[in-house]
Every structure is written in C-alpha cells, then in structure tokens.
Amino acid sequence: MPGPLEGIRVADFTWVWAGPTCTLQLAHMGAEVIRMESTRRVCTLRMLPPFAGGQMGINRSGYFNQYNQGKRSLQLDISKPEGKEIAKKLVAVSDIAVENFAGGVIERMGFGYEELCKVRPELIMMSMSGCGQTGPDSGYVSYGPAQVPLSGMSSLTGYAGWQPMHVGMSYGDPNAGLHAAFAVLSALIHREKTGKGQYIDMSQWEATMNAFGEAFVGYSMNGSQPARNGNRVDHMSPHGAFRCQGEDRWVTIACGSDQEWQALCSAMGRADLIDDVLFRTLADRKVNEDALEPLIEEWTITREPYDITTTLQAAGVAAFTPLVNRELAEDPHLSERGFFVEKEHLEVGTRKHAGIPWRMSDTPCEVQRAAPVIGQDNDYVLGEVLGFSPAEIEDLKTRQIIT
Amino acid sequence: MPDCALEGLKVVECNTTGAASYAAKLMADLGAEVVKVEPPDGDLARTLGPFPGGERHPEKSGTFLYYNCNKLGVTLDIGEPRPRALFDRLVADSDVFVHDFAPGQADSLGLVYERLRELNPHLVMTSISPFGHSGPYRDYKAYDLTSLSAGGWLWLNGWPLHPEMPPLRPFGNQSAIQAGVNAAVATMGALFARLRSGRGQHIEVSTQECILSILEFAFEIWAYMETPTARWGQRPIQPLDFFQCKDGGWIFALCVEEHQWQRLVELMETPEWTTWDVSTNRFVRAANWDALRPFMEEWVSQWNTDDLYRAAQEKRIPFAPASTIADLVDSPHLKARGFFVEVAHPHAGTLKQAGAPYKLSATPWQIRSPSPALGQHNAAVFGERLGLSSAEMQEAGI
Numbered sequence: 158m159p160g161p162l163e164g165i166r167v168a169d170f171t172w173v174w175a176g177p178t179c180t181l182q183l184a185h186m187g188a189e190v191i192r193m194e195s196t197r198r199v200c201t202l203r204m205l206p207p208f209a210g211g212q213m214g215i216n217r218s219g220y221f222n223q224y225n226q227g228k229r230s231l232q233l234d235i236s237k238p239e240g241k242e243i244a245k246k247l248v249a250v251s252d253i254a255v256e257n258f259a260g261g262v263i264e265r266m267g268f269g270y271e272e273l274c275k276v277r278p279e280l281i282m283m284s285m286s287g288c289g290q291t292g293p294d295s296g297y298v299s300y301g302p303a304q305v306p307l308s309g310m311s312s313l314t315g316y317a318g319w320q321p322m323h324v325g326m327s328y329g330d331p332n333a334g335l336h337a338a339f340a341v342l343s344a345l346i347h348r349e350k351t352g353k354g355q356y357i358d359m360s361q362w363e364a365t366m367n368a369f370g371e372a373f374v375g376y377s378m379n380g381s382q383p384a385r386n387g388n389r390v391d392h393m394s395p396h397g398a399f400r401c402q403g404e405d406r407w408v409t410i411a412c413g414s415d416q417e418w419q420a421l422c423s424a425m426g427r428a429d430l431i432d433d434v435l436f437r438t439l440a441d442r443k444v445n446e447d448a449l450e451p452l453i454e455e456w457t458i459t460r461e462p463y464d465i466t467t468t469l470q471a472a473g474v475a476a477f478t479p480l481v482n483r484e485l486a487e488d489p490h491l492s493e494r495g496f497f498v499e500k501e502h503l504e505v506g507t508r509k510h511a512g513i514p515w516r517m518s519d520t521p522c523e524v525q526r527a528a529p530v531i532g533q534d535n536d537y538v539l540g541e542v543l544g545f546s547p548a549e550i551e552d553l554k555t556r557q558i559i560t
Numbered sequence: 561m562p563d564c565a566l567e568g569l570k571v572v573e574c575n576t577t578g579a580a581s582y583a584a585k586l587m588a589d590l591g592a593e594v595v596k597v598e599p600p601d602g603d604l605a606r607t608l609g610p611f612p613g614g615e616r617h618p619e620k621s622g623t624f625l626y627y628n629c630n631k632l633g634v635t636l637d638i639g640e641p642r643p644r645a646l647f648d649r650l651v652a653d654s655d656v657f658v659h660d661f662a663p664g665q666a667d668s669l670g671l672v673y674e675r676l677r678e679l680n681p682h683l684v685m686t687s688i689s690p691f692g693h694s695g696p697y698r699d700y701k702a703y704d705l706t707s708l709s710a711g712g713w714l715w716l717n718g719w720p721l722h723p724e725m726p727p728l729r730p731f732g733n734q735s736a737i738q739a740g741v742n743a744a745v746a747t748m749g750a751l752f753a754r755l756r757s758g759r760g761q762h763i764e765v766s767t768q769e770c771i772l773s774i775l776e777f778a779f780e781i782w783a784y785m786e787t788p789t790a791r792w793g794q795r796p797i798q799p800l801d802f803f804q805c806k807d808g809g810w811i812f813a814l815c816v817e818e819h820q821w822q823r824l825v826e827l828m829e830t831p832e833w834t835t836w837d838v839s840t841n842r843f844v845r846a847a848n849w850d851a852l853r854p855f856m857e858e859w860v861s862q863w864n865t866d867d868l869y870r871a872a873q874e875k876r877i878p879f880a881p882a883s884t885i886a887d888l889v890d891s892p893h894l895k896a897r898g899f900f901v902e903v904a905h906p907h908a909g910t911l912k913q914a915g916a917p918y919k920l921s922a923t924p925w926q927i928r929s930p931s932p933a934l935g936q937h938n939a940a941v942f943g944e945r946l947g948l949s950s951a952e953m954q955e956a957g958i
Contacts, residue, residue, distance in 0.1 A: 219780030325717030375610030
C-alpha cells in the first residue's frame, strides 16, 4: 500500500534516538529513508541493549531495530572525500535531509545547508541538535536523558519532598523527533506549493520545554514554579497510583468530577463516603487528600489490578493498571487493533515491535520492512538509486568507501 | 510578515483533553487559520491554571494561554441542532477538523467521518482518543495519568531503591502532548497526499499507542530478552544519574560513549576507583554502580552546579544541570536564541512564554495573536467568513 509520502526520499544522516525518531515517522508514511552509516563509527543504538537472545552484535539491538523500521541502510565512510561525494549524490536525488549531530558538526563535515543546496536547491534540511545551531552553548553535546533535567522537567517531576527526578526514559529524544517530523512535513507542504525548500534549525532542548509550556507562563505570572508533588495534581482528586494485591502491583485512578468521585465510592462499596463532608467537592478532597488516599488503597490492596480496572471502568471511572512491557506485548486490545509489527529481520528473525500509532483511511500506512542490518541496501542504493555499475560498487567496497 | 508554511490552511479544533488543542497549536504557530470551537462555558483548559496570584479567571489560565495563541475562538453548543448545523457549515468550509472527543461522544454528536465527508470530500478529519476507535478498550475512560499507565510509561518511572514508592507521572500533560504531536504529524502527511490526490481522509490516533511507541528500549527488552522492565532500574550504562552539588543544585552526570567517560576520568584527575576493574566499561560500571556511586557523589559535591556543567561540556562530556524554571528564563544561551517570547493579552497582561520549538528559515514559527477570549471571534467567523446575519447568529444561540 502506498503511504502519503510515496515517492519522497530522505537522506538520513541521523543517529542515536532523536534523529531516527524523526525519520521513522517519514518511513511510516511511505517515504524512502536511506540511512548512511559506517562500521567505522557505528550508531550508538546498534551498540545498546537489549540484544536478541542477550547476544551482543551491531545488528541485534532491539533499541535500534524499533526506531529504524522501514528504513534502508547504506554503508558509507563519509569522512573520506569519495564517501562525501556519494553522500552528496544521494542528497541530490532526495527531498529531505535530516541530521542530529551537535551544533556546527554537520557543517564541519562538509554537509552544511549551503553546501547541500548546491546539489539540491529545493532541499528541506532539518538539523536537530541538542541546543540549536546558534547561541553560546550551541556546540554542547547532549543526549535525550540529559534533556529531561536540562529542560526543567526534572525540577518539576518527583515525589513530594524528594530531589528532582527523571521521567523514566530519554523523553527529550522522541519528543524532538516527532516535533521535527511535523516541521519537516509542514516545509514539504510549503515546497509543494511554492517550489522552495528551506533549512530548519531545531533545538531538542527548546522542543522539550514546549511539552510543558504552562509552567513557564505560570512562572511569568507568579515568579514561582510548582513544587514536586508525586502523582497529585491541582485539578483532580483522587489522582494517584494505589497499591493492589500481589508484589509491586498498582492501579492508577483519576476522578475529573464530583460525579466520578461518587461513582468511585459506589464501586468501592463505600457509598457512605459520598456524603462525607471531608470529600464532597474537589476543594474538600484536595484539602483532605492525605486522609482520602488510604481509604482508596484499603479497597485496592485486596484486589487484583485488572479486576479493579474493569470494575471501575464499568462504573465510568478512569482507571488503568500501569502496564509492564510483557503486559503490553500480550495486551488483547493492542493485538486486536493490529498495532504490533513482526517483520522478518535478516539476523534476529521475527520479533515484536511497536507499530504506527495512527490509522489513515485513504493512504494507509504500513511498516514496509524490518530495520536493516548494516549495509543491507548497499547494492540497491548505489546501483538503482545512484546508478553505479556493479564493477564500480565492487571497487568502492574494496577501497573501503563502502565500509 | 514573512511567509508561513501553512498559510491558507483552515483548521477547526474541538478540544477536551489538551491533545486536539496541542495538535492545532502546532499548525496555528506555522500559519494555519485555526478556529477553536469552545462550548458556551469555555474550554476545560480555562479552569486549569496556573492563575495570577492563584485567583481563578477564565481568561487568565496559564494552560489555556499557552495552548491557544494564534487561534480564533468561537463558542457553539454543538449538542444542539441549530448550532450543530452552523458547525457543519464551518467544517464544510475547512481543510482540517481535529478533535479529541471520546469515540462514543463523537458518535452521539454526529462527528463521524462518513457524515462529514458528505459535507466536504476534501476534509482531513483527525480523531484523537485514549484507546482508538476499535478494540475492547475503545470506550474506556482516561485522563493523562491513566493513559500513561495504559501506554506503559508510568511503570518506567520511580526509584529503584524504593519499591514502596509508586510508579510516578512526569510533569504536565504528556499523553496529550504526544497524542497531539502525532496527530499533527499524521495530519500533515494526509494534507501532503491531498495536494496530489485531491482527496481528504480520516485519521484515527490512539493515545495509548502514541505512548507505547516512545518507550525507549522498555518494550523491546521483553521482545528481545524476555526481561520485564523495572522502575528506572534498568539503566544499562553508567554514569547516568543525579548528584547534588555544593551550591545545593543538582547535576545529571551522563557518559553515553566510552570516550566521554575517559575524558571524565581526566576531569576527575584519575582517582583510584576509576582504575578498578569494576570501572572498566559502561556496562560493568552500571552493574557495580551501588559501589561506585559514592565516589562520584563525593567528587561532584565539591563543585557548584554551573561550573561543573561548563567544565564537563568543555571536555565534550554530556552532563546537564537539573534546571529550575528561573535558570531557564535567565539562560544566556536561550536569550541569545530569542527562545522566550512575550505575548500581550488584553486580560492576562504581558507574559513570557516558551517560543519556537524549531526555526524554519523561510517560513518562521511566529506569534501573531494571543489566545482568544471566550467567543471573541464569533462575529468574524460566523458573520464575515460564513456570511450569517446577526439574526441567524442569535437563533443559533451565539
């Protein structure tokens, strides 16, 4: 099935997680995404676990294979002049180029926007460095896990009275990748109408701050930031994770209105709480939250989290157990929706991967192929896309331009 | 004004969770004409705050002010027949309709693609919901917290040494941000396809799937190694940890690549513990982190936060401070890039907001107008754009 970006080609200079998340969205929509990579400096993700069966190898990382589905891999040593020329040849027949090195690096490598425009004037180029291409800290090195504290998110996240905490994953990376994909596609629409490409300077740091912009408005109003407060929020109560039967099992429950609170009371067999003056309104429940939460946990602690979820959902109360990876993989809802992707990978066989979180009715999107082993598409890209003869390709391999 | 990437694009937004609002914000900030349709008593975001001095006011909610710049605001009670007919006329005159009504609610309001397509075959309709429009959880109720649970994010955060503490939410409304940005990405894809095919289409976005798509390696550690995830316990490499500095601030110490660690060892002046076998590589350090951590803690405690950040970055070691909002607002780097923007609002005053997440060279991100007051653009949209007389507007309860 052709996706909406059929016929669009992406010259992919990205690595680690942020950049590949951007190009993953383009691959999901049917663009031909060609990764340029080399065994001389292997992509960080190829070297990070989990490795299939626990056995390390550059083609065996589930982390890499998740975020590079549907893409092609060209091995290319872009530190050599001939490698650079081949990369430019690829850019010349591409619509979009994406990179996520630290600020200024891509230019020093000889692939700055002006340089690439010489071979492809209508190019849309996305640079998505940690701190952007300008400003005194633009050359700073940055990875997704550090974006969380740098952006201010850690100072806002944590148990009440505890130190700044993480958010459990390198959120700066995928958040930047998705925002980058949006910007690239907007530029592509603009190009389709005007014929003009452009350069996009994106800072992962700045994109992360956009994910909780209300905190900055609040600071501007009041000169303060909200204290870390665990799972509690000002506008709902109860709002938390409650311990259930079993080891380290939990259920999250959130009531967005007095009606939902009343429904929760009834479902817990505690209709008596509905008229309790301590908990009648949101304001009451917020003031008495320390007394309220143990009453809920008293009920959840003897019950299994899935049962609680089902019972409360039937009563119209938002509840769900925090799913662990195995439960996600075995979730009947996700399976019925056909969310998971299991394509044959050359080295690790068929593994379950997260798929595409949207469905399109007229241009259905489908993961085209499993993530590539390194160099899987050397012959296709060099031969069919760039027009090298088999003898020339052999020569490039011998001279370790393709390596 | 310079060109806008999405100039001329007409969008209708109905928001209940923040997700539709964020998707439309991304489009509005690149030049789309977004008409935000609020119920007569206003978007829920008007009640969320933060408020100046903590005093509630529907025109002064920080959440509403942040999400709705550059939009036109109209009010319609779309549950009633006459306003609904007006809403249909608005959709018929638009390119995109993005909403986040729960599936059952959308059905009962008649906001289904099969019907709206009849009004406007070019329409791209984007429906965001907690679990998607099919499957056994379709009609489950959800808020941010429970969506983070269902998508697998909530489980990932907490404190490995304190299993008595619950899984922990990240600050904000991140499930809405992620559903919103995914919806915006997919909508752009559909609009690009429409430029070539002339046809609109329906896009369905599941918040649960949006979260599950970004769990780093947490999902794959099951598919590849049959290992369950632990709450922030699986940090396969170290250093990747917070430490407190002399001035009371916190630094996030991180070395992803081995060469970064080697430069950190130089910066620390090669203390003995860095020469031990348990410090050999990032995986071994992670396995022995309980033993190594105190040494690192001791070294960090002799530094002030910003000095350590700069000293590490001088050596290309990817440390970062745990910034406060005040640190960010005062950051010389962010100032030099002009990141924060001042937006003057007739009721809330002039406020500093997070600015462009990306700088497009030919079609820059820009603030053209502050968030709309409730019903501010009723006359402009229904009168001028759709050509209604004031009598007709009155009949529709506007």
